[in-house]
Amino acid sequence: MENTATLLREQIQAILTSRWQAAFLMEKEAKSETLLSVVGEIPRGALTEIAGPVSSGRTSLLYSLLATVSSKQEFCTLLDVADTFDPESAAAAGVRLSQILWVRCAGNAEHALKAADMLAQAGGFGLVAIDLGDTSEKVVHRIPLAVWFRLRHAVENTRTALIVVGQRIHAHSCSVLKIQLNRSRALWRGQLPGCLLDGFEATAHYIRDHQTQERRFTIFR
Amino acid sequence: MFACLYTPGNLPLLVECARHFSPLIEETSLDTVVFDIRGLRRIYGTPEQIASEIQRRIGIAANLAIASNPDAAIHAARGICGVTILPTGSEAAILAPLPPYLLGGSPEFARTLDLWGIRTFGELAGLPPLGVAARLGEEGTYMQQLARGAGHRQLRHRVDPLVFRHQQDLEDSIDLLEPLLFLLSRILNELCERLRFHGRFTNEIRLRLQLERTSDHTVTLRLPVPMLDSSVLLKLLQLELSDRPPQAPIEKIELELMPVDPRTTQHSLFLPSSPQPEKLEITLARIRGMVGAANVGAAELMDTYRPDAFRMGPLMALKREAFLLHPKLILRRFRPPCPAQVWCADQGKPTRIFSSKGGGAVVAWGGPWRTSGDWWASERWDRQEWDVEIQSVGVSRIYQDYVQRQWFIEGNYD
Numbered sequence: 001m002e003n004t005a006t007l008l009r010e011q012i013q014a015i016l017t018s019r020w021q022a023a024f025l026m027e028k029e030a031k032s033e034t035l036l037s038v039v040g041e042i043p044r045g046a047l048t049e050i051a052g053p054v055s056s057g058r059t060s061l062l063y064s065l066l067a068t069v070s071s072k073q074e075f076c077t078l079l080d081v082a083d084t085f086d087p088e089s090a091a092a093a094g095v096r097l098s099q100i101l102w103v104r105c106a107g108n109a110e111h112a113l114k115a116a117d118m119l120a121q122a123g124g125f126g127l128v129a130i131d132l133g134d135t136s137e138k139v140v141h142r143i144p145l146a147v148w149f150r151l152r153h154a155v156e157n158t159r160t161a162l163i164v165v166g167q168r169i170h171a172h173s174c175s176v177l178k179i180q181l182n183r184s185r186a187l188w189r190g191q192l193p194g195c196l197l198d199g200f201e202a203t204a205h206y207i208r209d210h211q212t213q214e215r216r217f218t219i220f221r
Numbered sequence: 222m223f224a225c226l227y228t229p230g231n232l233p234l235l236v237e238c239a240r241h242f243s244p245l246i247e248e249t250s251l252d253t254v255v256f257d258i259r260g261l262r263r264i265y266g267t268p269e270q271i272a273s274e275i276q277r278r279i280g281i282a283a284n285l286a287i288a289s290n291p292d293a294a295i296h297a298a299r300g301i302c303g304v305t306i307l308p309t310g311s312e313a314a315i316l317a318p319l320p321p322y323l324l325g326g327s328p329e330f331a332r333t334l335d336l337w338g339i340r341t342f343g344e345l346a347g348l349p350p351l352g353v354a355a356r357l358g359e360e361g362t363y364m365q366q367l368a369r370g371a372g373h374r375q376l377r378h379r380v381d382p383l384v385f386r387h388q389q390d391l392e393d394s395i396d397l398l399e400p401l402l403f404l405l406s407r408i409l410n411e412l413c414e415r416l417r418f419h420g421r422f423t424n425e426i427r428l429r430l431q432l433e434r435t436s437d438h439t440v441t442l443r444l445p446v447p448m449l450d451s452s453v454l455l456k457l458l459q460l461e462l463s464d465r466p467p468q469a470p471i472e473k474i475e476l477e478l479m480p481v482d483p484r485t486t487q488h489s490l491f492l493p494s495s496p497q498p499e500k501l502e503i504t505l506a507r508i509r510g511m512v513g514a515a516n517v518g519a520a521e522l523m524d525t526y527r528p529d530a531f532r533m534g535p536l537m538a539l540k541r542e543a544f545l546l547h548p549k550l551i552l553r554r555f556r557p558p559c560p561a562q563v564w565c566a567d568q569g570k571p572t573r574i575f576s577s578k579g580g581g582a583v584v585a586w587g588g589p590w591r592t593s594g595d596w597w598a599s600e601r602w603d604r605q606e607w608d609v610e611i612q613s614v615g616v617s618r619i620y621q622d623y624v625q626r627q628w629f630i631e632g633n634y635d
Contacts, residue, residue: 038548055615059635060548073538075495084553086632087520087531093549097520098537103508104516115508122504124496133553133635186610188585196587197608197616197634199550221550 035068035127035161037061038217039204043176044126044161047152051169052181057202058165059084060093060219061181062129065163067094074126077101077119079112082134101125109139113147120154120162128155132166140170148174180205187218197221222268223376224275225255225294228283236379238279242271247291247376253299255291257376272304288312292372296323296342312370317343324364333357342368383419385412386477394433394470398462401430404474406455412478413451421480422447426454431473438467445535446498447484453499454478460506495538526594527602528631529554550634552618558629561619571609571619576630585610593623606631 034041042048042065052058069076076099078085083104087097101119105112109132116130132140148171155162164171169178184201199220206213224242226235235254239246245257258271265271268287275285286297288307293316297305300319307315319342321334333356339345345368353361366372387408395401405428416423424447428440440461448454484498509517518533561576569589574580588607595601603623610616616634621627 053615054553054633055635057548057635059551059553063551064548073495075536075538083556084632085520086529086552086554087522088529089549089551090520091522093551096539097522098534098539100519101505101536102518102520102533103512105512106516108512111511114511118504118507122496122500124501183615186585186616188587188610195585197550197610200616200634217548219548219550 033159035065037065037068039179039215040206040213042161042163044159045155045157046176047148047155047162047164047171047174048177048179049169049171049175050163050165050179050181051167052202053167053183055186055200056181056183057200057204057217057219058133058181059131061179061204062131062163062165063090063093063095065127065161066090066100066129067096069126069161070096070099072126073099075099075101075124076127077103077116077125077129079103079105079116079119079128079130081105081109081112081130081132082107084131084134107135109135109143113143113151116151116162117154120151120158120160123158123160125160127161127163129163129165132164135166137167140166140168143170145172145174148172176208178205178207180207184216187220222258222261222271222287222289223255223291223294224258224271225249225253225286225288225291225298226275226279226283227253227285227295227298228281231281231283234279234281235283238275241278242275245376246379248379249291249295253295255294255376258287268306272306276304288370290370290372291374291376292367293370296367296370299323307370313343313346313368316368316370317341317346321345321364321368324367326360326364330357330360330364383421383480384477385415385421385423385480386475387412388473388475390473391471394472396470398459398466401462401471401474402455402459405458405476406451408474408476409451409454409458409478412476413449413454416449416478416480419480420483422449422483423454423478424448424481425479426458427477427479428458429475430467430471431475432467432469433472435469438471440465444502446502447481448499448502449483450499453503456503457506460503460510464510526592528592528604529556552632553635554632555630558620558631561628561630563619563621563628569605571607574609574611574617574619574628574630578630578633579611579614581612581614583609584612608634 033044050058050061066076078100080102083106085102091097103115112130116128119125119128151162152174182203184203186200187198188195189198190196199218201218204215206215229252232251239254239256242258243256247255249255261271265274272285272287284298284302286294286305288294288297289309293307293312296316296319297307300323321339345365353365424444426442430438432438442457442461505517519536520531521534523530523532559576559578561574563571564573566572571583571586573582586607586609589605591605593603601624604620606618606620608618618631620629620631622629
């Protein structure tokens with residue numbers, strides 16, 4: 001029944017797109033669709049890497065993307081290797097928790113990569129994120145390039161944005177976009193004693209098609 | 222035409238007999254069953270032939286009456302021994318000698334009839350209708366109609382609960398998954414076909430495997446949405462049985478699908494498509510098999526001030542809303558919190574931290590914030606939190622746990 005409904009929907013879209021193009025998004029256009037973020041556009045149907053050290057804003061950037069996608073009634077997946085997802089912070093950042101499939105992998109990166117592949121193949125998710133931010137560099141470095149290729153192919157020609165968060169760039173040519181983040185300084189409000197953490201200033205290097213753009217942004221509490 | 226069977230204290234047998242002749246059965250009381258026999262003329266012939274067939278089927282002594290309406294059949298069966306056929310138009314004459322208590326009615330009505338000296342159906346039926354209506358009201362008029370054998374009500378059907386269960390005893394025990402799945406596939410196909418026939422889906426699968434020399438192996442799968450695809454149900458059972466196989470050869474299989482109303486979804490042309498439920502459920506079952514069932518789901522915040530209080534719930538789409546483009550400060554939690562050594566200066570201000578996640582001098586700090594709760598329970602918490610910037614590490618949230626008397630790093634801001 002669900003299959004029939006999906007098929008009907010596709011057929012109606014195919015007929016009506018020529019008349020009201022702006023209202024529909026066809027599969028072939030998926031590549032050109034992007035997600036807005038504070039550092040620039042994040043492509044759908046491709047692998048994007050966000051890398052940076054602790055307190056560089058990589059998690060904030062990921063959660064802002066989850067908030068963007070979930071606000072459009074799309075479902076997302078967070079494959080949380082080191083079990084660091086904080087639902088309270090996420091809800092405060094605008095993430096709709098009921099639309100986020102959270103998979104806690106208890107430190108097993110291999111499980112996260114397998115699950116990402118399965119979920120990308122299943123389809124229907126707006127964003128699939130793999131959080132390797134607190135995984136040992138040794139472990140991430142051992143992931144074969146073939147795995148990244150497989151993941152890239154799994155999301156090609158779909159509306160799913162695949163995002164990998166880590167400490168360093170690992171997927172190399174498999175990722176269409178690389179965002180390298182660096183923390184500039186923490187922002188504290190007030191004077192000692194009794195000051196408050198207000199946020200960070202961060203710098204992002206937005207690397208796409210061998211071109212690098214530097215963008216600065218601030219993350220507030 | 223309606224047939225009524227009456228015999229004290231043997232209702233299951235009466236129902237069983239009635240079910241053989243008609244699906245439209247009324248259990249009138251603990252000793253009376255009425256059923257619709259319209260259409261049986263073509264199979265059995267005249268009412269007399271139908272009656273003899275019913276008598277042959279029931280096999281015990283029971284009163285049987287056949288009439289054009291249920292009430293006349295009931296009164297005849299309760300009041301006349303043996304088989305009674307009431308041809309249309311002669312009900313009043315046949316029912317006339319019966320005592321009026323068979324009509325039922327209120328005690329007041331029975332007392333009035335007694336005072337009037339009415340001793341039979343025929344005497345009640347012979348009273349002037351206007352006089353009965355004036356003196357006994359609506360109840361009197363209705364009872365007089367029944368006494369004339371002129372009732373015209375519908376049967377209050379007995380509705381059997383729909384059960385989609387299949388049991389199979391195995392001649393030879395099964396100890397491998399593959400032959401078991403082969404049998405389950407056939408059973409599931411059959412049950413799904415029955416569900417489809419009744420216009421129902423299922424949202425729960427119950428499998429009970431009777432094992433040799435050990436207790437039964439049970440599997441209960443609750444589906445997030447109603448489904449009817451036997452191949453999807455089989456795959457889900459396969460994944461579950463692969464993760465948790467039976468510990469002994471199987472002697473008997475019992476599979477039940479709980480029926481529910483079909484899923485109705487209204488798709489929108491202007492909304493992005495969501496994961497297909499059947500496909501997603503299989504994918505999630507595979508992922509649950511890898512990481513554990515408790516580690517997959519959507520987080521739900523709990524209504525408490527306790528830090529890191531959440532539970533796992535199902536995925537659910539909410540309404541479209543505006544979103545925050547600008548990123549907000551996020552805490553990356555350590556689960557469990559990382560124990561730390563903290564050196565403090567005057568007024569308890571942390572100055573240096575050491576832990577397995579790194580450490581160094583504290584260059585800036587905010588706090589403290591005191592929080593506590595559930596002091597009446599065993600899992601009470603009482604702590605003092607600080608935000609600290611650790612040199613060459615980052616900004617972290619640390620806390621001193623007054624219950625465990627220890628410092629912890631709760632997570633890093635990122």
